[in-house]
Amino acid sequence: MSSFTRRHLLLGAGALAGLALVAPLLLANPYSSRLAQLLFMNILLASAWNLVGGFAGQISFGNASLFGVGAYATSMLWLAGVHPFLTMPAAASLAALYGVAWGWPCLRLRGPYFAIATIGVAEATRIVANHIEAAGGASGLTLPLEQDLGPVLLYALGAVLAVAAVLVSAAVRRSRLGLGLIALREDAQAAAASGVNVARQQVTVFAITAALTGLAGSYYAVFTLYIVPEKVFGFDLSISLVLMVLVGGIGTVMGPVLGAGIYLFLEQFVLASLADIHLAAFGALLIFIILLEPRGAAPRLAQLVRLIRKRVG
Amino acid sequence: MSGSGAGTALVEARGVVKRFGGLTAVHRLDLTLREGEILGLIGPNGAGKTTLFNLLSGRFAPDSGKILLQGREIHHLPSHRICRLGLARTFQVPRPFLAMTAFESVLVGAQFGRRVPGTSAAGTADRCVALTRLEPRRNAPVHSLNLAERKRLDLARALATRPSVLLVDEVAAGLNPTEVRETVGILREVHASGIGIIYVEHVMEAVMDISHRVHVLDHGATIAIGTPAEVTRDPAVIEAYLGRSAGS
Numbered sequence: 104m105s106s107f108t109r110r111h112l113l114l115g116a117g118a119l120a121g122l123a124l125v126a127p128l129l130l131a132n133p134y135s136s137r138l139a140q141l142l143f144m145n146i147l148l149a150s151a152w153n154l155v156g157g158f159a160g161q162i163s164f165g166n167a168s169l170f171g172v173g174a175y176a177t178s179m180l181w182l183a184g185v186h187p188f189l190t191m192p193a194a195a196s197l198a199a200l201y202g203v204a205w206g207w208p209c210l211r212l213r214g215p216y217f218a219i220a221t222i223g224v225a226e227a228t229r230i231v232a233n234h235i236e237a238a239g240g241a242s243g244l245t246l247p248l249e250q251d252l253g254p255v256l257l258y259a260l261g262a263v264l265a266v267a268a269v270l271v272s273a274a275v276r277r278s279r280l281g282l283g284l285i286a287l288r289e290d291a292q293a294a295a296a297s298g299v300n301v302a303r304q305q306v307t308v309f310a311i312t313a314a315l316t317g318l319a320g321s322y323y324a325v326f327t328l329y330i331v332p333e334k335v336f337g338f339d340l341s342i343s344l345v346l347m348v349l350v351g352g353i354g355t356v357m358g359p360v361l362g363a364g365i366y367l368f369l370e371q372f373v374l375a376s377l378a379d380i381h382l383a384a385f386g387a388l389l390i391f392i393i394l395l396e397p398r399g400a401a402p403r404l405a406q407l408v409r410l411i412r413k414r415v416g
Numbered sequence: 417m418s419g420s421g422a423g424t425a426l427v428e429a430r431g432v433v434k435r436f437g438g439l440t441a442v443h444r445l446d447l448t449l450r451e452g453e454i455l456g457l458i459g460p461n462g463a464g465k466t467t468l469f470n471l472l473s474g475r476f477a478p479d480s481g482k483i484l485l486q487g488r489e490i491h492h493l494p495s496h497r498i499c500r501l502g503l504a505r506t507f508q509v510p511r512p513f514l515a516m517t518a519f520e521s522v523l524v525g526a527q528f529g530r531r532v533p534g535t536s537a538a539g540t541a542d543r544c545v546a547l548t549r550l551e552p553r554r555n556a557p558v559h560s561l562n563l564a565e566r567k568r569l570d571l572a573r574a575l576a577t578r579p580s581v582l583l584v585d586e587v588a589a590g591l592n593p594t595e596v597r598e599t600v601g602i603l604r605e606v607h608a609s610g611i612g613i614i615y616v617e618h619v620m621e622a623v624m625d626i627s628h629r630v631h632v633l634d635h636g637a638t639i640a641i642g643t644p645a646e647v648t649r650d651p652a653v654i655e656a657y658l659g660r661s662a663g664s
Contacts, residue, residue, distance in 0.1 A: 279527050279528075282520065282523060282524055282527060283524065283527070283528060285513065285515055285516065286513050286516075286521075286524045286528075288515075289512075289513035289514055289515055289516070290511045290512070290513060292475065292495075292511065293507065293511035293512075293513070293573075294513075294524065294528075295474075295475075295494070295495035295496050295499075296473055296475075296495050296496075296499060296504070296505055296507075296574075297496075297499060297504075297524050297525045297528055297529060297573055297574070297576075297577060298496050298499040298500050298524075298525065298528035298529040298530070298577050299496055299524065299528045300494075300496045300528075301496070354515075
C-alpha cells in the first residue's frame with residue numbers, strides 16, 4: 104500500500120493543465136471568474152471536511168470556526184502589510200492550532216455527541232469574534248481593494264489549492280493514517296484492540312482538515328476583500344460543507360469534488376431564484392439524497408464510468 | 417506438547433476486582449498464563465469471562481488489583497498500548513471493519529500492532545490470512561463473509577499484531593463440527609508458533625481438547641484450576657454448571 108504514487112502526481116499535474124486550458128473560458132467575465140473562485144474554495148472545503156467526516160466518520164458542523172480563523176489571520180496580517188501569499192502559511196497554522204485545541208477534547212466524543220459539540224464550539228467562536236473590536240467586531244474587516252491580486256492570479260491560486268486538497272485527500276486515503284481512520288470509523292473498540300491509537304489518529308487528521316479549511320478561509324478573504332464574522336464563522340457555511348460531501352459521496356476522494364460542483368450549480372442557478380426559502384429547499388434536498396442515494400453521486404458515477412469502459416473497450 | 421509445568425508467567429492477574437455499579441463482575445481474581453501454555457477459561461454465563469478479557473486487554477481498568485504482561489504492569493494502559501506490548505484478542509461476536517476487504521482488515525493489525533524489525537506489514541498480513549485459511553477470500557469485502565469466516569478474520573487481525581499472548585473469546589460458538597475442528601487446528605498452529613493462549617469457550621469438546629490447564633470461574637471468582645480431566649470431575653464445577661443434586 105504505497106502512500107503516494109507517481110500516478111497521483113501525474114493526475115494532479117493533468118488536472119492543473121486542464122484547468123489552465125479552460126481558464127480563458129472561466130475568466131471571460133467577473134461573474135464567471137467569481138464562480139471559478141467559489142468552486143475552488145468549495146472543493147478545498149469539502150475535501151478537507153471529508154477527511155474527518157468521511158474517513159474518520161466524525162461529522163463536524165463546526166468547520167466555519169476554522170474557516171473564519173484562516174480568513175481573519177490573512178486579513179489582519181495583510182492589513183499589517185504582509186503580502187497575502189505570505190499570510191497563507193500563518194492562516195493554515197493558526198487554523199490547525201485552533202482545530203487541535205478544540206478537536207482534541209471534542210473528538211473523544213463520537214457520532215451525534217461530537218456533531219453537537221462542534222456546533223457549540225463554532226457558535227461560541229462566532230459570538231466571540233463579533234465582540235473583538237481589534238478585529239473589526241461585528242462590522243468585520245475591509246481589505247485594501249487597490250491591492251487586489253487580479254482574476255488570473257486568483258484563478259491560479261485557487262486551482263493549485265483545490266488540486267492540492269484532492270491530492271492530500273488521496274494520499275491520506277491510501278496511507279497508514281487512512282487505514283487507521285477507516286478502522287476506527289467502522290469499529291473504534293476493535294481498532295484500539297488492533298493497536299490503533301484512536302485519539303491520536305483523529306486529532307492528526309483533524310489538524311490536516313483544519314489547516315486546509317483555514318487555507319480556504321484565507322483564499323476567501325483574498326478574493327472577496329471583505330469579511331464579517333456572520334459570514335466567515337456562520338453556521339450556513341458549516342452546513343453547506345456537509346451537504347456538498349453528502350451530495351457528492353462521503354468517504355470517497357472524488358465525492359467532495361463532485362459535490363462542490365453540484366452544490367455551486369444548485370446554489371447559483373436553482374436556489375438563488377428561491378431566495379428566502381433557499382435553506383428550506385436545501386433541507387428538502389438533503390432528505391431527498393439521504394433517502395434515495397445515501398452514498399452520494401460518486402459511486403454512481405464510478406459505476407457509469409465502468410459501464411462505458413466495458414462498452415467501449 | 418506439554419509446555420505446562422514450571423514455565424514463567426506470560427500473563428498474571430493478581431487480586432483483580434471489577435464492579436459495575438452494585439454488581440461485582442470479577443472478585444479478587446488471581447489467574448496465571450504460563451509460557452507456552454493454552455489456558456482454557458470456562459464458567460457458566462455471567463461468570464465474568466468476557467469481563468476478564470476486557471480487563472486484560474485494557475478495555476476496562478480494574479477497580480483494584482494488578483495485571484502483568486511478561487512481568488510488566490499493564491492494568492493502567494489503554495487498549496492500543498497493550499496490543500503493541502504483545503497482547504491481542506478476538507471478540508465473542510466478531511467485530512469486523514465492514515467497509516474493508518479481508519486483507520485490509522488484517523493489514524490494520526499488521527500496521528498498527530507490535531513492530532518486528534525485518535518484517536513488512538503486508539507480508540505479516542498475508543501470512544495471517546493464509547494461517548486462518550482465508551486466502552480464497554483475501555480480497556472479498558468483509559460484509560460478504562459468513563460467520564465462520566468473520567471469526568477467523570478476527571483471529572487473523574489479532575495475530576497480525578504479532579502478539580506473544582492471544583485471548584480467544586468463543587471462536588467455536590455457532591460453528592458446525594467441521595468448522596470447529598478447523599478452528600481448533602488453527603489454534604494449535606498458533607500455539608506451536610510460540611504464542612500463549614487464553615481460550616474462553618462454551619464448546620467443551622474444543623476447549624477440553626486443546627487446553628493444558630483449565631481455569632473455572634463462577635460469579636467472578638475462581639472455583640477450580642487444573643487439567644481438563646481434573647476440573648470435569650471437580651464437584652464445585654459440576655455444581656456450578658448443573659446445580660446441586662436434590663438430596664444434598
